[in-house]
Amino acid sequence: MQSMKKFLLAKPLRFYSSYTYQATNEPILSYEKGTKERDSLIEKLKNYNSGIHEVPIVVGDKEYTTDIVKYQVKPHDHKSRLAKFYYADKALLNKAIDVSQCALRGWDLTPFEEKANIFAKAVDLIRGKYRFDLVASTMLGQGKTIVQAEIDAACELADFFSFNVKWANEARQWQPISAGKAVNRLEWRAMEGFWASISPFNFTAIGGHLAGAPAFMGNVVLWKPSDTAILSNYIVFKLLREAGLPPGVINFVPSDGPVFGDVITRSPFLAGVNFTGSSRTFEAIWRNVGDNISTYKSFPRLIGECGGKNYHLIHRSAVQSQECLEHIVNSTIRSAFEYSGQKCSACSRCYVPKSLWPRFRDGLVDVVSGLRLGSPLDVGNFLSAVIDGNSYKKIRNYIDQAKKDGNLKIVCGGGYDESIGYYIQPTIIETTDPKNLLMYEEIFGPVLTVYAYEDDEYDDILKLIDSTSQYALTGAVFIADQEILLKSQRALRYSAGNFYINDKSTGSIVAQQPFGGSRKSGTNDKAGSPQYIMRFVNPQSIKSQSELSTRVDYDYMKDPLEF
Numbered sequence: 167m168q169s170m171k172k173f174l175l176a177k178p179l180r181f182y183s184s185y186t187y188q189a190t191n192e193p194i195l196s197y198e199k200g201t202k203e204r205d206s207l208i209e210k211l212k213n214y215n216s217g218i219h220e221v222p223i224v225v226g227d228k229e230y231t232t233d234i235v236k237y238q239v240k241p242h243d244h245k246s247r248l249a250k251f252y253y254a255d256k257a258l259l260n261k262a263i264d265v266s267q268c269a270l271r272g273w274d275l276t277p278f279e280e281k282a283n284i285f286a287k288a289v290d291l292i293r294g295k296y297r298f299d300l301v302a303s304t305m306l307g308q309g310k311t312i313v314q315a316e317i318d319a320a321c322e323l324a325d326f327f328s329f330n331v332k333w334a335n336e337a338r339q340w341q342p343i344s345a346g347k348a349v350n351r352l353e354w355r356a357m358e359g360f361w362a363s364i365s366p367f368n369f370t371a372i373g374g375h376l377a378g379a380p381a382f383m384g385n386v387v388l389w390k391p392s393d394t395a396i397l398s399n400y401i402v403f404k405l406l407r408e409a410g411l412p413p414g415v416i417n418f419v420p421s422d423g424p425v426f427g428d429v430i431t432r433s434p435f436l437a438g439v440n441f442t443g444s445s446r447t448f449e450a451i452w453r454n455v456g457d458n459i460s461t462y463k464s465f466p467r468l469i470g471e472c473g474g475k476n477y478h479l480i481h482r483s484a485v486q487s488q489e490c491l492e493h494i495v496n497s498t499i500r501s502a503f504e505y506s507g508q509k510c511s512a513c514s515r516c517y518v519p520k521s522l523w524p525r526f527r528d529g530l531v532d533v534v535s536g537l538r539l540g541s542p543l544d545v546g547n548f549l550s551a552v553i554d555g556n557s558y559k560k561i562r563n564y565i566d567q568a569k570k571d572g573n574l575k576i577v578c579g580g581g582y583d584e585s586i587g588y589y590i591q592p593t594i595i596e597t598t599d600p601k602n603l604l605m606y607e608e609i610f611g612p613v614l615t616v617y618a619y620e621d622d623e624y625d626d627i628l629k630l631i632d633s634t635s636q637y638a639l640t641g642a643v644f645i646a647d648q649e650i651l652l653k654s655q656r657a658l659r660y661s662a663g664n665f666y667i668n669d670k671s672t673g674s675i676v677a678q679q680p681f682g683g684s685r686k687s688g689t690n691d692k693a694g695s696p697q698y699i700m701r702f703v704n705p706q707s708i709k710s711q712s713e714l715s716t717r718v719d720y721d722y723m724k725d726p727l728e729f
């Protein structure tokens with residue numbers, strides 16, 4: 167034993183084997199007449215449009231129903247029910263936490279390659295077998311037109327999962343430097359406890375990603391979908407299970423928001439909250455976490471992607487021809503009114519120089535008057551109903567206020583009707599007060615407010631845009647002059663997490679425009695980028711020594727200091 171100079175080097179628990187995966191953005195299908203995708207979609211629409219589809223609660227590998235029965239209705243025809251579902255009560259939510267903890271260790275220790283294969287398989291299922299289920303259920307349940315459902319439920323969802331596999335594979339290759347005889351490595355672990363993934367109604371892809379991203383990185387999840395996106399979200403959950411995700415890794419637990427929030431924030435095992443929704447709900451969750459902070463086993467990580475009051479700013483240099491004007495008009499209308507303004511990125515305040523306003527206004531009115539509002543099943547419709555009765559009332563109140571306010575003038579639209587669906591006309595309002603509440607509150611509907619500024623007050627407008635609203639999600643500037651652009655970019659640096667130059671403020675694509683904002687728009691963790699998935703890793707740094715220590719003191723410290 168005396169002569170042994172080394173320990174046998176312990177082998178790392180996991181070798182970082184080579185794994186290859188190509189990620190690409192999923193092309194958007196056209197659904198033109200005569201295409202296969204059109205026929206497949208029609209078949210699925212017929213299926214989901216008839217009957218009421220049952221959605222259970224799923225905890226581990228067991229399906230549950232409770233006596234708290236709910237229905238998801240079609241926003242364009244709210245008397246028609248799409249899905250029947252159940253709320254998990256407190257006892258079932260606590261059971262889901264227990265079940266998730268039983269699944270945690272085995273899933274965490276599952277090799278990266280197996281996890282990656284499961285998510286790669288899910289990508290195939292989204293792009294192929296379940297594509298039209300996802301698109302049809304998103305159209306009927308969340309009121310999206312074909313194009314809007316396709317870019318969300320098929321393309322963005324596939325892109326999120328696909329790029330996460332690529333980025334995690336690349337990131338795990340980074341290993342620390344080893345010096346001397348010691349070997350250093352970094353081991354990825356899941357976080358101890360469970361993640362609560364709380365999703366909004368407006369993007370099927372966001373729901374799937376909020377639950378899928380932490381699960382892919384080895385964590386276990388309680389997924390609380392939005393009541394108004396239940397069916398599409400359940401299809402995502404089921405396809406993940408079909409792809410091989412073990413039971414208990416994601417538990418699908420529709421429930422009342424505050425009840426869910428209360429149960430998860432009281433559990434000592436809360437590892438993190440992955441939330442997308444309104445700023446107010448995120449604040450409530452954060453407050454509950456703060457109240458319980460001393461009870462947790464670990465400090466929970468809080469991710470919140472929240473609301474926006476997104477702007478388009480037009481500088482007079484941008485309009486050098488009629489085509490330029492049309493580009494700005496079209497971009498503004500697409501941003502403000504696609505999906506009835508229910509994208510967190512939708513333009514809802516616009517700043518235009520007075521010298522351009524009459525032409526710009528006429529252009530907007532001309533295009534908007536040609537937009538059709540109606541059922542998402544009619545391909546000629548550009549926008550459809552808003553999501554539910556609460557949202558309808560909230561938006562209607564803003565329009566009614568505008569009709570009474572002397573500083574505001576309805577330029578077009580302003581009508582609404584909920585007799586069949588929750589329909590609100592695309593509405594443009596002109597304000598003479600740039601600080602009117604329509605310029606700072608999130609409306610989340612098809613309402614755009616425009617302020618025409620004096621051409622020579624451009625610098626003041628930059629300050630105004632930056633300070634008018636508490637949000638900082640997206641913003642777009644239309645500018646041709648390079649110096650003005652540079653000045654504007656600097657002045658608006660913190661006004662938007664996603665900043666667009668000569669393009670609309672919506673339509674970010676995974677791996678192209680990582681998404682998220684700061685201030686009251688959220689924690690800006692940038693979904694659709696490599697840095698997002700690292701939020702779900704709990705790394706362990708491991709140093710492995712192979713040389714025996716022969717003394718306690720330092721042999722290079724034997725000579726006394728000379729004063």
Ligand SMILES: NC(=O)c1ccc[n+]([C@@H]2O[C@H](COP(=O)([O-])OP(=O)(O)OC[C@H]3O[C@@H](n4cnc5c(N)ncnc54)[C@H](O)[C@@H]3O)[C@@H](O)[C@H]2O)c1
Pocket residue numbers: 364365366367368369372390391392393422423424425426427428442443444445447448450451471472473474509510511608610639681682683687688
């Ligand atoms: N920044 C982004 O990336 C992004 C993306 C999509 C949507 N959004 C925002 O989402 C909002 C629209 O979505 P929404 O209407 O579904 O939002 P919401 O805040 O009403 O609901 C979001 C989720 O939180 C749940 N919830 C409600 N109260 C809760 C509580 N006390 N505890 C825990 N969970 C609770 C809801 O049931 C739902 O599942 C808008 O403000 C929009 O800007 C932001």
Ligand SMILES: N[C@@H](CCC=O)C(=O)O
Pocket residue numbers: 368369508509510511671672673674675681
């Ligand atoms: N990422 C989407 C918005 C998501 C929020 O609703 C966009 O960029 O338009």
